[in-house]
Amino acid sequence: MPETRTGNIRGMKARVMFCVTSMVLGAAVLSGCTDDEKLAADAELARSQASKAAFDAKVSAAARAKANEAGDVPVLMYHRVVEKPSVPDDRTVEQFRAELERLATEGYVPVTAAEYVTGRINIPAGRHPVVLTLDDSSPSQLTLTANGEPDPKSAAGILREVASRHPGFRPVATYYVIRDLFQLHGGSEQRQALAWLANNGFEVGNHTKDHLDLSGKSQDEVTKQIAAGHSLITGLGAPAPITLALPYGNTPSKQQWAAKGSTGATSYSYSGVFRAGYTPAPSPFAARFDPLAIPRVRAGDNRGDCARFCSQGWLDHLKQNPADRYTSDGAPDTIAVPQFKAEEVNAKFRTKVLTYKPV
Incomplete structure (x- = not known):
């Protein structure tokens, strides 16, 4: 039957x-x-x-959005945000705010490092992703006031203030923390800080515990430093990190040691490992994307070498060459590119590629 x-x-x-x-x-x-x-x-x-x-x-x-989801993504690297900078990596409050304002007016939408490396870039058509990263967990990046909100002059406070005036500009960033967690020495205050970040859409990433240069170190030393940073974060109740930023941007003797390892009761496995580079990063859908060596661009103005290699110079370049940057089609289920760029997409994503003929 x-x-x-x-x-x-x-x-x-x-x-x-x-x-x-x-x-x-x-x-x-x-x-x-x-x-x-x-x-x-x-x-x-x-x-x-x-x-x-x-x-x-x-x-x-x-086609209307001129989408190019195989284009470059600026991953910007910040350190302290202070009134009086003492080292080149510092930015003033005014400089940090001005750069965020520029990003907002030029159509950028912040995504976390985890969203970027996993391809979860869900932003409106015609917009461009940008990844804001803050290293070393300085109190200038996050200081909570008595009411539990970030100090208006901290990086988190400035980001939220700019976002409030630019609808669609997401107030999110990735904080790469070390043991000197915002100079908070009590476990309760440290928990509160990490909980505030997690509860407000920010990502907490691993920057190792002691911020030691991992180049030339043995596998055991590399693994212990990364695992210690990982357990520092999870031990304070924060979600397990998805990404790692290498101290000083220096890669261990073998890249794989940074991405995956285990020591004692702690193991880690990261979807993305970030360096300190001099160029925007490839799209996570691009054939040239390497999740174990993602470049970041140092925040800086147009003076000296920074004119070519820092954030202002690269943002100028992407503005003048819009075909080079990642532009969204607004549809997270497709990877849209002009027809002549189809071959730039990683073969494993080809079934999701949508091509159009530029006009």
């Missing part, structure tokens, strides 16, 4: 396919179909037409 039922179903499918084909060629041929088969054929054709219309709409939307 089951075999007969299966045969009947197959026969119906075959006749429905004949009807669908006939409808494309001409409705008159449908005379050989039953009423049920005609209804099934009508439904199949309607679904096909709706699917094609939806696809065409996505292509049109990608």
Whole structure:
């Protein structure tokens, strides 16, 4: 009995396919179909037409947005945000605010490092992702006031203030912390700080416990430092880190040691490892994306070497060369690129690629 039922179903499918084909060629041929088969054929054709219309709409939307989801993403690296900088890596409150203002007005939307490396870049069409990273957990980056909110002059406070004036500019960033957690020495205060970050959409990433240069160190030394930073974060109740920023941007003798390891009761496995580089980072969908060696751009103005290698210089370049940067199509289920850039997408994502002809 089951075999007969299966045969009947197959026969119906075959006749429905004949009807669908006939409808494309001409409705008159449908005379050989039953009423049920005609209804099934009508439904199949309607679904096909709706699917094609939806696809065409996505292509049109990608073209209007000039989408390029294989383009470059600026991953910006900040340290202290202070009134009077004492080292080149410091930024003043005014400089930090001005750079955020520029990002907002030029169509950038902050995403966390974890969202970037895992490809969860869900931003509006025509917008560009930017990753804001803050190293070393300085109190200038996050100081909570008596009411539990960030100091307005801290990096977190400034970011939230700028976002409040620019709808769509997400107030999120990735904090790469070390043992001197915002110079808070009590476990309760440290827990509160990390909980505030996690509860407000920020990512807490690992920067090792002691901020030692890992280049030239043994595998055991590298693993112990990274694992200690990992357990520092999870021991204070924060989610397990998804990304790591290498101290001084220096890679261990083997890249894999930074991404995955275990010592004692602690093990870690990271989706992305960030260095201190001099260029924007590739799209996570690009064939040239290396999750174990992601470059970051140092925050800086247009003086000296910074004119070419720091944040202001690279933002100038991407503004002048918009085809180089990642531009979203607004649809998180597709990877939209101009037709001539299709080969730049990693082969493992090819089934999600949507191409369009630039106008």
